Amino acid sequence: MEGNNKNLFFSLLTGLLLGIALMFSKLNFLAFFAFIPLFLTISDLKSPKKRFFFGFISGLIYFLFIFQWLWGTHPLANLGIDNKLFSLIIVFLLYFLSAADMAIFWGLFTLFIPNFKNTNYLKNIIFIPFCFIFFEFI
Numbered sequence: 001m002e003g004n005n006k007n008l009f010f011s012l013l014t015g016l017l018l019g020i021a022l023m024f025s026k027l028n029f030l031a032f033f034a035f036i037p038l039f040l041t042i043s044d045l046k047s048p049k050k051r052f053f054f055g056f057i058s059g060l061i062y063f064l065f066i067f068q069w070l071w072g073t074h075p076l077a078n079l080g081i082d083n084k085l086f087s088l089i090i091v092f093l094l095y096f097l098s099a100a101d102m103a104i105f106w107g108l109f110t111l112f113i114p115n116f117k118n119t120n121y122l123k124n125i126i127f128i129p130f131c132f133i134f135f136e137f138i
Helices: 003-023 025-032 035-043 048-073 084-112 121-137
Strands: none
Touching (some): 003 048, 035 048, 048 084
16 A cells, blocks of 8 residues: 555544444444554654644544534524525535534644654653643643
8 A cells, every 4th residue: 555545544544443433332442542543644754734634634534423413403494494405505514614623623633743753652641642632622
């Protein structure tokens, strides 16, 4: 597998594993291993744009699982929107833009965490969870 294809696959895998762990309670143990493919991806990347992109993709897939409940609001007849096609477009835009908005913070997370290979492992154990929680909090 080429470098970018492998990185894209690992980013997608992280989002899928976290989404599956969220949806199926018997598979929630997958959340403990889901970040490993993402960390493998960003540990080899030097470009900040690529680090952000692959973190964003992982977050986007994960948040598309989370915001799946928005499809239950269609049709929007209760809000006075009787046209089903227009209602579908509004729900899709809300669904996708909400997931993309939240995924930006995952991209920022992968942008700010240090390169694993060149730093103190004890510092990484403290700093990486701190960064993730910080960007989830904002």
